[in-house]
Amino acid sequence: MNGWSHHLIVAPILIPVVAAAILLFIEExxxxxxxxxxxxxxxxxxxxxxILFRIESGPNGYEGVYLLGNWxxxxxxxxxxxxxxxxxxxxxxxxxxAALVYSLARWHGMGSHFHSMFQLLxxxxxxxxxxxxxxxxxxxxxxxxxxxxxxxxxxxGQLRVKAGLHYIAVxxxxxxxxxxxxxxxxxxxxxxxxxxxAARIPxxxxxRRMLMExxxxxxxxxxxxxxxxxxxxxxxxTAYSAAAAPVAGVFAILSKLGIYVILRLTMLLxxxxxxxxxxxxxxxxxxxxxxxxxxxxVLASQALGRLAGFSVLVSSGTxxxxxxxxxxxxxxxxxxxxxxxTLTISAFFMLIELVERSQDAGANxxxxxxxxxxxxxxxxxxxxxxxxxxxxxxILGTCFAMCGILLSGLPPLSGFIAKFAMLxxxxxxxxxxxPPTAAVWALIILVILSGVAALISMTRVGIRTFWTSLEGVVxxxxxxxxxxxxxxxxxxxLLTVQANSAMQYMDTTIRTLSxxxxxxxxVRNATVVPGVDSDAGEGD
Amino acid sequence: xxxxxxxxxGVMTSCGVWLILRPRTYQVIIGLxxxxxxxxxxxxxxxxxxxxxxPILSGNxxxxxxxxxxxxxxxxxxxxIGFATTALFLVVLLASRGLTGTDHVDGRGDKR
Numbered sequence: 001m002n003g004w005s006h007h008l009i010v011a012p013i014l015i016p017v018v019a020a021a022i023l024l025f026i027e028e029x030x031x032x033x034x035x036x037x038x039x040x041x042x043x044x045x046x047x048x049x050x051i052l053f054r055i056e057s058g059p060n061g062y063e064g065v066y067l068l069g070n071w072x073x074x075x076x077x078x079x080x081x082x083x084x085x086x087x088x089x090x091x092x093x094x095x096x097x098a099a100l101v102y103s104l105a106r107w108h109g110m111g112s113h114f115h116s117m118f119q120l121l122x123x124x125x126x127x128x129x130x131x132x133x134x135x136x137x138x139x140x141x142x143x144x145x146x147x148x149x150x151x152x153x154x155x156x157g158q159l160r161v162k163a164g165l166h167y168i169a170v171x172x173x174x175x176x177x178x179x180x181x182x183x184x185x186x187x188x189x190x191x192x193x194x195x196x197x198a199a200r201i202p203x204x205x206x207x208r209r210m211l212m213e214x215x216x217x218x219x220x221x222x223x224x225x226x227x228x229x230x231x232x233x234x235x236x237x238t239a240y241s242a243a244a245a246p247v248a249g250v251f252a253i254l255s256k257l258g259i260y261v262i263l264r265l266t267m268l269l270x271x272x273x274x275x276x277x278x279x280x281x282x283x284x285x286x287x288x289x290x291x292x293x294x295x296x297x298v299l300a301s302q303a304l305g306r307l308a309g310f311s312v313l314v315s316s317g318t319x320x321x322x323x324x325x326x327x328x329x330x331x332x333x334x335x336x337x338x339x340x341x342t343l344t345i346s347a348f349f350m351l352i353e354l355v356e357r358s359q360d361a362g363a364n365x366x367x368x369x370x371x372x373x374x375x376x377x378x379x380x381x382x383x384x385x386x387x388x389x390x391x392x393x394x395i396l397g398t399c400f401a402m403c404g405i406l407l408s409g410l411p412p413l414s415g416f417i418a419k420f421a422m423l424x425x426x427x428x429x430x431x432x433x434x435p436p437t438a439a440v441w442a443l444i445i446l447v448i449l450s451g452v453a454a455l456i457s458m459t460r461v462g463i464r465t466f467w468t469s470l471e472g473v474v475x476x477x478x479x480x481x482x483x484x485x486x487x488x489x490x491x492x493x494l495l496t497v498q499a500n501s502a503m504q505y506m507d508t509t510i511r512t513l514s515x516x517x518x519x520x521x522x523v524r525n526a527t528v529v530p531g532v533d534s535d536a537g538e539g540d
Numbered sequence: 541x542x543x544x545x546x547x548x549x550g551v552m553t554s555c556g557v558w559l560i561l562r563p564r565t566y567q568v569i570i571g572l573x574x575x576x577x578x579x580x581x582x583x584x585x586x587x588x589x590x591x592x593x594x595p596i597l598s599g600n601x602x603x604x605x606x607x608x609x610x611x612x613x614x615x616x617x618x619x620x621i622g623f624a625t626t627a628l629f630l631v632v633l634l635a636s637r638g639l640t641g642t643d644h645v646d647g648r649g650d651k652r
Binding site: 135150 | 560565568572575576579582583586587610611614617618621622624625626628629632633635636639640645646647
């Protein structure tokens with residue numbers, strides 16, 4: 001990577017922030033212009049993310065260190081692009097494009113500044129994926145959170161405000177924990193650059209390292225709140241199910257952001273050396289508890305929104321457990337699972353709104369008394385105009401079935417392949433080759449049970465929605481709304497067909513991650529552009 | 541100096557934690573503010589507490605006496621961000637009060 005393409009690394013942060021700034025100057029009434037700017041930015045982002053992904057999946061690995069302001073690594077702020085961040089950028093861009101297109105049908109007009117907040121959210125998420133500096137991670141995290149507060153409240157209403165109040169309070173407290181963790185790490189290690197920190201840990205004296213680990217633990221809690229580890233997850237299903245459909249769709253990536261940071265930091269800081277394995281027990285058992293809680297929640301959910309919210313928890317729990325095991329082969333399966341489940345949940349959140357249009361509000365909550373209501377609620381508020389989808393119920397049903405198959409991990413779709421890759425590695429037929437311990441057996445059983453629970457719930461809801469729906473009210477679904485859902489599900493199909501190359505990519509990514517010296521060297525050896533300032537680097 | 545600083549941080553943190561566990565939104569926001577003050581002081585403190593020392597190496601730097609400038613920069617950022625998010629929370633708080641008619645965090649009056 002050289003020449004102009006090197007600057008592409010910073011583009012995923014710049015494109016949305018510029019778009020958000022432009023959008024602020026366009027009047028709210030010029031909805032089409034706003035939509036076009038926003039969509040152009042998202043598509044550009046997708047293109048950039050795809051190019052970066054292609055570069056990373058090529059033969060040369062770590063070349064993506066970008067020195068912001070041309071300051072050498074420990075002094076300035078760096079952006080680091082590796083296999084993992086390229087993958088997450090691409091995933092974010094895919095979900096963002098789908099959610100944005102979906103929102104154009106009606107949601108983007110339901111309140112002000114939807115597009116600006118959406119772009120700022122993307123900027124925060126992309127920045128958090130790219131940054132190589134803990135404090136910058138905080139800043140990007142806050143940008144993302146601030147935008148997500150606005151997006152969660154988008155469309156207003158009592159339910160959203162109530163959920164938003166809880167969401168904001170929880171996340172503000174989490175941000176404070178984040179700050180405590182970061183400052184403890186700075187106070188003990190004297191650096192906030194992730195690569196520099198990883199290089200300094202082996203030489204730390206024991207008492208300092210203990211404080212540093214305490215800081216890392218506090219920092220971890222902040223991300224576990226975001227990822228929704230039990231018992232830090234009670235806000236999540238309420239908030240996600242209260243959010244507008246496209247917002248919930250893009251929120252699916254936010255909980256994966258927590259997972260990403262934990263994966264990145266554990267692989268980088270606690271892979272080997274004196275602090276090796278720090279926190280893995282917490283992740284393992286916390287993940288198990290999350291998975292159990294999520295599974296019970298999935299079984300107990302009457303409303304579809306909450307079912308999807310608990311599916312987020314199931315996905316987080318599975319990933320956290322795998323991070324707790326910290327084994328290469330399992331982790332690469334888990335990366336595929338991460339991609340597949342994010343796409344599925346995002347599509348599912350958007351599909352829910354379409355499916356629920358055929359029912360009166362609250363019908364699912366009061367399923368037993370459904371007959372009593374009859375077709376009283378036929379006139380749903382429908383503000384969108386455009387081409388209506390023909391054969392609506394058939395398409396909705398197919399998408400719903402696909403979501404069910406993906407969530408429960410049945411063959412033939414990618415949910416099955418990802419779970420299969422994880423479970424076979426856990427059982428010892430993969431790379432570890434050792435018989436699983438009791439904890440791993442428990443884990444295997446839990447993963448399978450969670451799949452069964454998802455299957456039961458989805459079947460129950462599917463039968464109620466598509467087969468025994470009362471008057472056969474066909475919801476009015478626009479092409480622009482169903483296409484994003486089909487797009488996301490189509491990617492899971494692609495992931496299924498291309499499972500081999502996808503798994504290879506995940507394998508390479510995990511292998512590079514499990515060798516932190518590659519990351520450290522890449523950041524430390526990144527040279528400043530010559531001829532600008534000869535004594536850059538004496539800034540500390 | 542260190543004792544005073546740590547007592548101040550401790551008192552504010554404990555008050556803040558107690559307040560964010562209360563059921564009224566007003567108490568929660570005051571609690572969050574107190575917590576963020578405590579955290580800001582804490583960040584300031586991790587650089588080492590020094591008085592009358594410039595945040596830059598003076599002379600040839602051999603004496604090594606300087607106040608670490610990085611926590612000061614960090615705390616500035618943290619103050620700005622904390623202020624902005626608290627203001628945003630205040631707006632949501634008012635919206636919730638307007639929509640539900642109560643300042644209970646769950647939007648309904650307490651039954652006890």
